[in-house]
Amino acid sequence: MSEDTQATEDPDGDPLVRTDVSAGLDDGSSGTASGETVVRAEDVSVWYGEEQALSDVTMSVPENSVTAIIGPSGCGKSTFLRCINRMNDRIDGASVDGDLYLRGKNVYDDDVDPVALRRRVGMVFQKPNPFPKSVYDNVAYGLNIQDVEGDHDAIVEESLKRAALWDEVEDRLDESGLELSGGQQQRLCIARAIAVDPEIILMDEPASALDPVATSQIEDLIEELAEDYTVLIVTHNMQQAARISDRTAVFLTGGELVEYDDTDTIFENPAHQRVEDYITGKFG
Amino acid sequence: MGGTDEAAGFGRVGRTKERAFRALLLASTLAGIVALGGLLVYVGWQAFNLQAASTSWFALVGGVGLAPAVVAAALLRRRGHSVAVGLESLVTLFGGGMLAGGAGIFFVVVDPVAWFATALAAGLTVGATVAVNRYTGLPAWPRVGFAAVVTWLALLGVPGTVPSLAGVVGGLSVLPSDVVIYALSLALPASAAVGALVAARTDDRRRGLRAGALGAVATVAIGVAVGLVTGVGPAGGLLVAVFGLLPAGVHAWATVEREDVSAGGLALPVVVSAGVAAAWYLHGALDLAGPNPWVDWTFLTALPSTFAPRTAGIFPAIVGSLLLMIVVVVFAFPVGVGAAVYLEEYAPDSRTTRFIQLNISNLAGVPSVVYGLLGLAIFIHQFAMPSGSVLVGGLALGLLILPIVIISAREAIRSVPDAAREASYGMGATRWQTVRNVVLPQAIPGILTGTILALGRAIGETAPLLMIAAPATYLGVPQGFTAPAAAMPLQIYDLAFLPDDAFREGFVPAGVVTLLAVLLTMNGVAIVLRNRYERGN
Numbered sequence: 001m002s003e004d005t006q007a008t009e010d011p012d013g014d015p016l017v018r019t020d021v022s023a024g025l026d027d028g029s030s031g032t033a034s035g036e037t038v039v040r041a042e043d044v045s046v047w048y049g050e051e052q053a054l055s056d057v058t059m060s061v062p063e064n065s066v067t068a069i070i071g072p073s074g075c076g077k078s079t080f081l082r083c084i085n086r087m088n089d090r091i092d093g094a095s096v097d098g099d100l101y102l103r104g105k106n107v108y109d110d111d112v113d114p115v116a117l118r119r120r121v122g123m124v125f126q127k128p129n130p131f132p133k134s135v136y137d138n139v140a141y142g143l144n145i146q147d148v149e150g151d152h153d154a155i156v157e158e159s160l161k162r163a164a165l166w167d168e169v170e171d172r173l174d175e176s177g178l179e180l181s182g183g184q185q186q187r188l189c190i191a192r193a194i195a196v197d198p199e200i201i202l203m204d205e206p207a208s209a210l211d212p213v214a215t216s217q218i219e220d221l222i223e224e225l226a227e228d229y230t231v232l233i234v235t236h237n238m239q240q241a242a243r244i245s246d247r248t249a250v251f252l253t254g255g256e257l258v259e260y261d262d263t264d265t266i267f268e269n270p271a272h273q274r275v276e277d278y279i280t281g282k283f284g
Numbered sequence: 285m286g287g288t289d290e291a292a293g294f295g296r297v298g299r300t301k302e303r304a305f306r307a308l309l310l311a312s313t314l315a316g317i318v319a320l321g322g323l324l325v326y327v328g329w330q331a332f333n334l335q336a337a338s339t340s341w342f343a344l345v346g347g348v349g350l351a352p353a354v355v356a357a358a359l360l361r362r363r364g365h366s367v368a369v370g371l372e373s374l375v376t377l378f379g380g381g382m383l384a385g386g387a388g389i390f391f392v393v394v395d396p397v398a399w400f401a402t403a404l405a406a407g408l409t410v411g412a413t414v415a416v417n418r419y420t421g422l423p424a425w426p427r428v429g430f431a432a433v434v435t436w437l438a439l440l441g442v443p444g445t446v447p448s449l450a451g452v453v454g455g456l457s458v459l460p461s462d463v464v465i466y467a468l469s470l471a472l473p474a475s476a477a478v479g480a481l482v483a484a485r486t487d488d489r490r491r492g493l494r495a496g497a498l499g500a501v502a503t504v505a506i507g508v509a510v511g512l513v514t515g516v517g518p519a520g521g522l523l524v525a526v527f528g529l530l531p532a533g534v535h536a537w538a539t540v541e542r543e544d545v546s547a548g549g550l551a552l553p554v555v556v557s558a559g560v561a562a563a564w565y566l567h568g569a570l571d572l573a574g575p576n577p578w579v580d581w582t583f584l585t586a587l588p589s590t591f592a593p594r595t596a597g598i599f600p601a602i603v604g605s606l607l608l609m610i611v612v613v614v615f616a617f618p619v620g621v622g623a624a625v626y627l628e629e630y631a632p633d634s635r636t637t638r639f640i641q642l643n644i645s646n647l648a649g650v651p652s653v654v655y656g657l658l659g660l661a662i663f664i665h666q667f668a669m670p671s672g673s674v675l676v677g678g679l680a681l682g683l684l685i686l687p688i689v690i691i692s693a694r695e696a697i698r699s700v701p702d703a704a705r706e707a708s709y710g711m712g713a714t715r716w717q718t719v720r721n722v723v724l725p726q727a728i729p730g731i732l733t734g735t736i737l738a739l740g741r742a743i744g745e746t747a748p749l750l751m752i753a754a755p756a757t758y759l760g761v762p763q764g765f766t767a768p769a770a771a772m773p774l775q776i777y778d779l780a781f782l783p784d785d786a787f788r789e790g791f792v793p794a795g796v797v798t799l800l801a802v803l804l805t806m807n808g809v810a811i812v813l814r815n816r817y818e819r820g821n
């Protein structure tokens with residue numbers, strides 16, 4: 001029932017093609033995807049044991065934009081997010097069916113190393129989870145474990161600036177990341193994610209544990225990030241999705257993607273009655 | 285909801301059962317405390333031979349020795365200072381003193397020159413390895429190979445052709461004295477560690493450098509002074525300074541630096557020391573009839589005897605217990621922590637894993653005599669290790685506490701929040717990187733606490749040592765790790781059966797008090813460690 005509203009493969013993203021695309025993962029099969037689609041899911045289904053969490057999801061995430069996934073609790077939106085960097089591998093009994101392409105390479109191919117995959121996919125979690133290390137070491141974590149060459153001091157500074165945190169922590173780089181406020185911690189986690197220059201940043205309800213001021217800071221930040229990065233954000237806050245995203249996918253109970261379109265269309269003129277009911281609060 | 289009902293109140297709920305239950309719980313708690321306390325008081329009374337003391341002596345000890353400490357604690361609490369800080373520093377002082385004693389005993393068995401040669405070789409090896417890691421772009425495997433080769437050459441050499449670095453140093457004709465050896469191999473690294481700690485805490489390299497330099501100079505100066513004043517000699521005094529005073533100084537500094545707790549509690553150890561010193565002085569000056577304690581310097585330093593209870597000592601058994609603990613730590617800590625990390629971080633949640641985990645829990649409850657039998661069968665019969673030796677005893681005790689170490693280490697690892705692992709894996713870290721950078725740093729305080737408590741269990745064990753034929757009474761200081769040695773509990777057990785009542789009524793309680801003092805100090809250190817790290821620093 002959702003196929004008719006599926007996005008065309010090339011949505012209205014800006015036509016910038018990143019030049020640093022994919023060394024390790026691409027194996028030549030990228031011809032199927034245009035340079036502007038970062039993630040493409042085809043009939044992705046997920047089971048946790050006997051229970052199906054996601055059923056036949058097909059969607060594409062365009063480059064340098066914010067794509068939001070909304071839906072009620074338990075609709076599989078986080079599950080979908082965690083499929084992209086294969087964090088679901090860590091859950092015993094989780095199994096994935098279907099094809100999920102990152103820059104044209106199926107991440108569930110046998111030759112894909114999930115660790116190598118995660119180095120190209122940034123992730124920001126629901127609860128801010130900085131390491132009990134200094135602010136500097138938090139941002140430099142990815143650089144250290146991935147043996148990134150170059151001037152780490154400069155990369156850390158640049159990442160913190162991009163995460164709109166530099167002014168607040170400039171003099172506190174050696175303090176523990178846990179001493180920052182909740183909103184600062186979450187921006188620190190975003191700085192940590194972008195320090196290694198990922199292909200896409202996955203955000204799993206990044207503002208749901210924050211107060212309204214911190215939330216609006218994070219939202220501003222996400223919109224700015226979309227100029228250089230591709231952001232896929234899960235949220236249960238519909239206003240948030242309406243405010244910051246370019247495109248919105250609505251997942252409903254049973255783990256199915258019901259509608260996926262430009263955000264304006266979803267919120268003003270949805271094609272499905274169920275989506276309209278959900279948006280207007282008749283069903284949640 | 286008529287207006288008349290409101291006046292009737294809410295009625296009462298019967299609480300007879302609750303009161304009875306509460307009284308029962310209180311009674312059982314008191315019974316336990318009274319039984320244990322009575323035992324401790326009896327043993328202490330016997331060990332210190334307190335019936336010989338006059339009433340005025342008790343008054344002196346109570347009035348001058350103890351009362352100021354109690355008053356000081358009460359005052360501190362009223363002023364809002366933390367008494368816990370004072371207790372922590374007391375434990376630090378006490379633990380440090382015990383560690384210094386342990387180090388002194390260690391150097392009775394191990395030649396300081398051999399130690400110096402090994403320490404120097406190890407230090408140079410670490411330095412060379414770090415330099416290679418930092419200044420050459422070699423990949424991982426050649427670096428590991430380099431480190432292995434350097435370590436091998438430095439410590440072992442190639443027999444017959446290339447002498448080891450340790451051997452070369454040990455064979456030099458001009459050898460540094462013990463004081464110089466301790467200063468170079470103990471005081472200097474300890475001060476460097478203090479400097480690094482200060483630099484990390486204050487984020488001020490120069491301050492760290494100053495603290496390190498000051499620490500080194502002060503440690504050596506104070507150590508030599510203490511040694512000369514107390515008569516244990518400069519070398520012994522240096523050990524006291526490095527292991528006893530330096531950690532106490534660092535603890536005091538860290539407490540002053542802390543913002544959440546006032547440092548007033550640091551007055552407590554000062555008051556306690558002053559009270560004890562004053563009581564000691566007055567006791568001598570007033571010539572009061574004091575107790576005639578069994579636990580005295582002779583007891584701690586003399587050889588055991590089966591016919592002269594008053595001059596008999598427990599020194600060889602203390603040495604034996606210390607050497608045993610070294611073997612136990614070296615064996616059980618890496619193996620136990622390794623197993624715990626594997627089970628928590630790597631092993632799949634399968635039926636086999638659960639079976640293994642269940643059986644580790646079961647092994648923690650197996651009687652200790654079974655481990656002795658195991659040690660006898662494996663180490664002595666199978667591998668033909670010398671029976672009764674420190675090595676075999678330590679391995680048997682290590683096996684005994686291995687399940688406990690594994691279980692407590694697993695608890696510590698499991699308490700690391702999964703969000704931290706998710707963050708690490710999400711950044712593309714491998715399991716090894718996650719374990720090293722995220723899991724272990726957060727789990728290590730808990731792991732250390734559990735290991736220290738497990739060591740406490742091992743140091744009090746008798747049965748495994750009996751099974752591997754460790755000598756109960758060994759009339760001489762053990763000569764090394766392959767030599768036979770007695771242990772404290774075994775020594776106490778053995779001398780309890782001599783016909784002379786004095787052994788039962790004096791020597792045995794004195795041994796028990798010594799053992800308990802060691803145990804309680806170890807537990808105290810474990811508690812301090814846990815408290816410090818639970819606060820997150």
